[in-house]
Amino acid sequence: MNFEEEREKVIKLGLQLIKESQFAFLTTLDENGLPHTRSMFNLRGKSFFPTIQPTLEPYQDGFSIFFSTNQSSSKYQHVLKDPTACVLITRTEEFLGLSLNGKLKIVEDMEFKKGLWVEGSEQYYSLGVNDPDYIIMQFIPSSLEWWGSGIKSKFDL
Secondary structure: OOHHHHHHHHHHHHHHHHHHOOEEEEEEEOOOOOEEEEEEEOOOOOOOOHHHHHHHHHHOOOOOEEEEEEOOOHHHHHHHHOOEEEEEEEEHHHOEEEEEEEEEEEEOOHHHHHHOOOOOHHHOOOOHHHOOOEEEEEEEEEEEEEEEOOEEEEEEO
């Protein structure tokens, strides 16, 4: 398989993994420049968050990933200081994974935030979709690394 064929296959496999995964590991850099990793809901996980998929439809052919979080969280503060981040999605039972490096951006568009509101999120944002603590972050990757399905590959996006 040549590089272009491998790249096409990795893109297809990576996008499929994003769509199938409920969780993603998000790493941000803290105030001392040290990595801080946590598990987050992957809002692109189609079967886990079906009601918001129409809002995310324009992003289905790319590697952007969306997360909801609290403005009062440490990760929000990290992003304000340095938006550099890494997202890891794995299927551990198959030793298969996708690691993405890039930047996080705070989404300000209220209509978009409303489109990503998931029923039951009141447990995190007591005032609902208009809660000032409800934040959406968009992860915009610049490179990826893939391993699994007999392929190990790394390239810029």
